[in-house]
Amino acid sequence: MFIAQKHISRRTVLKGMGVTLGLPLLDAMIPAGTAWAKTADGAAAARPRLIAIEMVHGSAGSAQLGIKKNLWSPAGVGREFDLSPTSLSPLEPYRDYLTIVSGTSDHSAEAWSAPEVGGDHFRSSATFLTQAHPKQTEGSDIHAGTSIDQIYAKHFGQDTAIPSMQLCIEPVDQSGGCAYGYACVYTDTISWASPSEPLPMMRDPRAVFDQLFGAGATPAERVARREANASILDWITERVSQLNRELGPRDRRRLDAYLTDVREIERRIQNVEAHNASGEPRDLPDAPVGVPDSFSEHVHLMFDLMAAACQANLTRIFSFKMGRDGSSRVYPESGCTEGFHPASHHQEKEANLLQFQKINTYHVGMLPYFLDKLKNIREGDRDLLEQSVIIYGSPMGDSNLHNHKRLPLILLGHLNGKLKGNLHIRVEDGTPMANVWASVVQKLGVDVDKVGDSTAALDLNEAAAATTTDSAGV
Secondary structure: OOOOOOOOOOOOEEEEOOEEEEOOOOHHHOOOOOOHHHOHHHHHHOOOEEEEEEOOOOOHHHOHHHHHOOOOOOOEOEOOOOOOOOOOHHHHHHHHHEEEEEEEEOHHHOOOOHHHOOOHHHOHHHHHOOOOOOOOOOOOOOOOOOOHHHHHHHHHHHHOOOOOEEEEOOOOOOOOEEEOOEEOHHHHOOOEEEOOEEOOOEOOHHHHHHHHHOOOOOHHHHHHHHHOOOOHHHHOHHHHHHHHHHOOHHHHHHHHHHHHHHHHHHHHHHHHHHHHOOOOOOOOOOOOOOOOOOHHHHHHHHHHHHHHHHHOOOOOEEEEEOOOOOOOOOOHHHOOOOOHHHHHOOOOOHHHHHHHHHHHHHHHOOHHHHHHHHHOOEEOOEEHHHHEEEEEEOOOOOOOOOOOOOOOEEEEOOOOOOOOOOEEEEEEEEEEHHHHHHHHHHHOOOOOOOOOOOOOOOOOOOOOOOOEOOHHHO
């Protein structure tokens, strides 16, 4: 793609009172006569996006009967597999971007000593992206590992205004002890800047919106802006008009579409806040006013915010915790009326397993919304889904047994061509999940030999020679 317009910086922002609005890639940001990918900004912006998503409580497909029935992983390996019996069926339209890795284990989440027995729910999340065994403590001497999102952020996070962001859906405490001798912080976050530095996760979409589009604003400015009951775009109208005069027709359309998306996200947040402040009874009475009572609405808002941040190149790194261990939240839209945690203790009964699978399928069904967003955002000659890797999985396998074997794990996106997709990889039982992380981190451009308890980087583009196998042997 070559252009011959006036060159403006990729880091251009529009500023007003309490507003700092990043911009999508515009033709005018590319020096005349230069291919975008060959510019310094183009090379930096093309660095992959990493979105790591954890869902707790494992999957129905990790139980022995669930394995036989292919409730998570399909029977076929390689590139010929049927998703229809599995909880991954909502991803069929995106199978070309889908890499399934079945059979991995998280040894770091197991009990290593007698006092740790029973504490699986209270250390699992801390191991998901670190693959390091957490120290059993309720004090300040917490210790786990450095998570892969932060390994990536330490190398390339400074290229963007926000090195990384940490989001969640369920409430977090981040103080004191929870149970079985573990500090709550082990349950509250999946992102660790170092073995002793857990990073807080943001649950309120308003807080996320303000961080993305109000960088540099003072609390007083943010309060004044909200009390004025106005959009952030109202504070930068003059600057938008000025910029539009410098842009060509295609850039004006692109900018207008982006600003419309930002305004729509803001409008939805305002509607949630207005409803929750109205005095009407809430399903989540203890949640912040900006948090929707609807799980799907909350997740979609977070996905919209992530997509907007990626489009404006505000950050390329997200960790997103979609559940909290022990949660008994009910998901009526899933078709299962039982709480999440109780449903996960299915007692290996088929009827119970199928109910739990409904919840698993519902959660996976949130992902296509985000994939659609990334697929429809172009940057240079690629869309953002081509440039990204999205991790979705759990550090727990069969939640009925509280084990950490045969973990549900998928990757989505092509990671700038380094993942082929449309692939089911079945590894030997006991293969560390950390082997997948080692491969992902290397493909992200970080020179590491080992992540957590990895033994070797797993080849994520090849599977066993056979295209089918007996699923009961997983």
